[in-house]
Amino acid sequence: MYDLKNHTEIVVQHALDTYLRNNTLSCSCERCQADIMALALNRLPARYYVSTRGEIMTQFTSQALPDQTRVMADVVLAAQQVSANPSHPLDQS
Numbered sequence: 001m002y003d004l005k006n007h008t009e010i011v012v013q014h015a016l017d018t019y020l021r022n023n024t025l026s027c028s029c030e031r032c033q034a035d036i037m038a039l040a041l042n043r044l045p046a047r048y049y050v051s052t053r054g055e056i057m058t059q060f061t062s063q064a065l066p067d068q069t070r071v072m073a074d075v076v077l078a079a080q081q082v083s084a085n086p087s088h089p090l091d092q093s
């Protein structure tokens with residue numbers, strides 16, 4: 001069983017988790033997080049690799065990754081965009 005994985009997605013997810021731990025968005029529901037991921041991933045180069053199910057990432061892709069600073073910058077930008085203009089109505093409570 002093989003999976004195509006985008007390592008950039010893993011890095012972006014990690015950067016988003018870090019960002020959300022330190023920042024409060026107007027909304028950080030699953031939908032908004034997915035929107036942020038999509039926005040950030042569209043700006044970053046994809047790094048696909050084939051993985052056997054359950055396999056831990058090996059180091060071959062790490063050299064080809066966009067650098068962390070750039071990933072975080074794009075995540076912050078995407079988070080601000082989604083936060084300013086969420087794709088669903090916010091609760092007014």
Ligand SMILES: [Zn+2]
Pocket residue numbers: 027028029030031032033086088
């Ligand atoms: Zn939301």
